[in-house]
Amino acid sequence: MIRTRFVVAIVSAATVLGLAGCSDSSAAQDTRFDGLTSGERVYDRTGFSLDPGQTEALDRRLEALRSETGADVVVWVRELDADPDDTLDQVEALQQAWVAATGVDQDTAGAILINREPGTVDEARAGIFVGSTFDDGNVPPDEQEAIVEDALIPPLKDGDVVGSLNAGLDRLQSSIVNGPPVTALNRFADGPGSTWLPWTGLAAALAGAVMAFSLYRRRPRATVSAETPTTYRPDHRTDPAVATALVHRSSQASATSATVVALAADDAVAFEPDEKKHGKPTVRVRLLDDSKVRGDVPRAVWDQLSEHAVDGVVDNAALKKVGANTRPVGAVVNAEFDARGWRAHGVGRLRWAFGGLALLGGAIMVGAGVVAAAGAPIMLVAAVPGGLLLLTGLVMATAYPGLTAAGLDAARPWEAYRDGLKAAAKKDDATVDLDAALPDIVALGLGAAYKKRLESGPELRAFTAPAGLPLAVDPSVVNWAAFSATFGASASSATVSGGGAGGGGGAAGST
Incomplete structure (x- = not known):
């Protein structure tokens, strides 16, 4: 038989401290049980855990257990500092020693061991080991674990050894005679869980899948083919914030930081060194020339910067707040999408519907899985489709486009531009005008791909102060x-806003 190991630990803070001082007793000594005789089944080696009357009563009970069930069980109580895993080894050794000393059948022999921690009355480890007749029958590994956890251990927390042994023997005898206690979930698994419920769950999962695909097939689709990747910008009118919203199907957090870069390249603002944070240099922004702000998105970002400026300077902390506030740029981008007929309305409700179907699938998967584990494997015919519905709903909620067919068509050249820039970042010999493309690189979330070039390449126009502007420290x-240290992820990624040797098995645990 394959050895079964269960370690049940219900440990208080005091117990943890007690375990920290475990002694290094010899393993051989711990597994020696001298003095076993066939006429005696209860051994109290502590000298104080059981009085003579309790010992005699337990011995009679064990004899009755043998007569009624065939289980020949020995009980051993001692003082020993041992953890649950050691106790499991030791209770198996006790069962084997009982077999060797008395000649009982090892397939029906059993043992209960209590290791009381020296110097305490409420800390102990307990274990049970039963022969293969019961391990393969009505006292399987899960029930052995339950006997330890639910019967033997609780009384030991109060130092009640006789109560622990009586509770353990009650549970053991009941399990041998009647099988493990049947829970309401087990009864449910034997009833509805194995008859009409799996097919109801399957039908619900299939109906949900049909509804999900029916909704998803109505999604807008582009009417033009994908274009070849290129590093040439499709046009010079479309703002980077609008371009990345087309590519990613909604306004992006990176749009704000990209717009700040574009304003700096146009000399509307200038970057200046700010205090170092965590040993890294950071920047602040000085407002220079309002007249050089052209376009609705740059105007929205300029207004944000102005609100946070003190004497015309937006410090690093305030600049981070500007970068984190995506609403002003998002509102402008959405307004332009609406004006051009690019934004699909009602998508939020559809995504909630897909989320609801995913939730239905998850509920079916979890509920059916629990009932299947309780003894109705037929429920897997509902659990598996439920899991598939969960994944389907989540994928469809994420993938459903927020653009109309016209918006998807308008996104095609920008997708090709994004793909071209991404491919060029991997080729050292690819020519990309970083000064011209930097706002797009930031907006499209390609900062990480171009990090090496941006840090080691020539000085960038956006980070060069206009002629005559004095800087307080080294402009390098x-x-x-x-x-990047100031704007963080929004400068580098497109973040959407919005058994035993002798046969048998056992278990052990701790107070």
Whole structure:
């Protein structure tokens, strides 16, 4: 038989401290049980855990257990500092020693061992080991674990050894005669869980899948084919914030930081060194020329910067707040999408519907799985489709486009541009005008791909102060690394806003 190991630990803080001082007793000594005789089944080696009357009563009970069930069980109580895993080894050794000393059948022999921690009355470890007749029958591993956890251990927390042994023997005898206690879940598994419920769950999962696919097939689709990747910008009118929203199907957090870069490249603002944070240089922004702000998105970002400026300067902390607030740019992008007929309305309700179907699938999967584990494997015919519905609903909720067919068509050249820039980032010999493309690189979330070039390449226009503008410290610290340290993820990624040797088995546990 394959040895069964269960370790049940219900440990208080005091017990943890007690375990920390475990002694290094010899394993051979711990598994020696001298003095076993066929006429005696209860051994109290502590000298105080059981009085003579309790010992005699337990011995009579064990004899009755043998007569009624065939289980020949020995009980051993002693003082020993041992953990649950050691106790499991030891209770198996006790069962084997009982077999060797008395000649009983090892397939029906059993043992209960209590290791009381020296110097305490309420800390102990307990274990049970039964022969293969019961391990393969009505006292399987789960029930052995339950005998330890639910019967033997609780009384030992109060130092009640005789109560622990009586509770354990009650549970053991009941299990041998009647099988493990049947829970309401077990009865449910034997009833509805094995008759009409699996087919009801299967029908619900299939109906949910049909509804999900029916809704998803109505999604807008592009009417033009994908274009070849390119590093040439499709046009010079579309703002980077709008371009990345087309590519990613909604306004992106990276749009704000990209717009700040574009404003700096146009000399509307200038980056300046700010205090170092965590040893890394950071930047602040100085407002320079309102007249150079052109377009609705740059105007929205300029207004944000102005609100946080003190004497015309937006410090690093305030700049991070501007970068984190995606609402102003998102509102402008959504307004332009609406004006051009690019934004699909009602998508939120559809995504909630897909989420609801995913929730239905998850409930079917979990509920059916629990009932299947309780003894109705037929419930897997509902659990598996339920899991598939869960995944389907989540994927469809994420993948459903927020654009109309016109918006998807408008996104095609920008997708090709994004793919071209991404491919060029992997080729050292690819030519990309970083000064011109930097706002797009930031907006499209390609900052990480271009990190090496941006940090080691020539000085970038966006990080170069306009002629005549005095800077307080070395301007060489105003670079991509400092910019990234300020804007964080939004500068580098497109973040959407919105058994035993002798046969048998056992278990052991601790107070």
